[in-house]
Amino acid sequence: AQSVTQLDSQVPVFEEAPVELRCNYSSSVSVYLFWYVQYPNQGLQLLLKYLSGSTLVKGINGFEAEFNKSQTSFHLRKPSVHISDTAEYFCAAGYGQNFVFGPGTRLSVLP
């Protein structure tokens, strides 16, 4: 079955510290991977996406993610977080015509 797993439901981190949000997806011949951010009371906004090519993908707001086919992972990283990064982060995968979201990780940046 097509699925996306985000093992950490909540990640607290201090301001200016690095963060990694983990995402694993079920393997498929063809899969596209995405990270979205959802701020409180707002819709989702695309952070970055992997379609093909370089396995290191850079996105907005200083985020980057690395596609690892052998480990079926697409972890999101930021070297130094800000208070404003506090939000819910969703990993998603496009399988053919289907689009599957992970359960989300709530990132809380502490002063």
Place this chain on the structure above:
Amino acid sequence: DSGVTQTPKHLITATGQRVTLRCSPRSGDLSVYWYQQSLDQGLQFLIQYYNGEERAKGNILERFSAQQFPDLHSELNLSSLELGDSALYFCASSVGSGHSYEQYFGPGTRLTVT
């Protein structure tokens, strides 16, 4: 502001009723997607329309239906509502059809079924 509008913002209704949620895509976008976000099920893809035609179907219940009109706005119809249908319903739009096209999400419609 993504450019995608959804009405109404909030909707409260009773079990067994029928409601219609409306979505206007960004100017120039031909695809419209509908998603449901609930505490139980998380974010789920429901259905996609492209230029008036159904393009992909996800976990959409038979009690739910959608359509996209010639002016490209879309409506999601939810009938015989149950308590479990209470959720945030998002609409997204993109220029084309396919995962290479970025989806822009609206602010959502919060549906409460009592």
